[in-house]
Amino acid sequence: MKRLLSYAAPLFCAALLLSSCDSTPRERQEAVKNEARKLDTLASTAAAKLRVAGRRAARFDSISRVRSRQPLDNTATQAFTRQLLGTYADIDQLTVTTVEPAYTQLLRQTRTLRRSWSQRDWDYASAIYKRMNERLKAIRLDLPARSELRIRALQAEFVTMEASRDVKDLGDAVSK
Incomplete structure (x- = not known):
């Protein structure tokens, strides 16, 4: 040829x-x-x-910035936390032994519910995720390396799903 x-x-x-x-x-x-x-x-x-x-x-x-500046409702945040974390909803009480299962629960629920979430729902999920990361920082030095590695993988998956939604919504907004 x-x-x-x-x-x-x-x-x-x-x-x-x-x-x-x-x-x-x-x-x-x-x-x-x-x-x-x-x-x-x-x-x-x-x-x-x-x-x-x-x-x-x-x-x-612009719309996204305005939305993200609006404070989250405490009642809705608590309800969302219970929905996503179940028995691990008290984030401030997470320990070295419960933090990994809490992240696993967060990701399991996020995978299940994310397709029906609005951008505002993602704001609530992100706030919960940030609180969990703050708690992780507080107990990280006592965490076994194997657990920390699994948690990092779960964090990467969460950020990927959130970014994927942002890209999808931006693509939808641009192509209208």
Whole structure:
């Protein structure tokens, strides 16, 4: 196949040159102008689409900032904590032996519920996740390395799911 292409390329170029010999400079100039117009139209269309997408992305970012500045409701936070963590809902009482199962429970529930969550639900889940990370910092020095490694993997998965949702929502906002 490669050998065939190496023979075909010079033949194509030769055919192109021969057909160019059959045209006048004015005809070639007109052909170039037409191709330039087509390229200009394509560039203008692409630029317009980029402008629209940029405006939509900026609007999404603005709305997201406003939402994230609004304080979370304490009652809703407690209910969300119970829903996500179950018996581990008292984050301040997590110990070296219960912190890993608490992260596991958080991820299990997040995997199950995330597809139905709004961005505000993710705000609540992120707040819970941050509180768990603060508790982990407090007890980390007593944590076995094996448990810390598992927790880091669960943290990476949580952050990935959250970022995936942000990217999906941004893509939806831009493509509307």
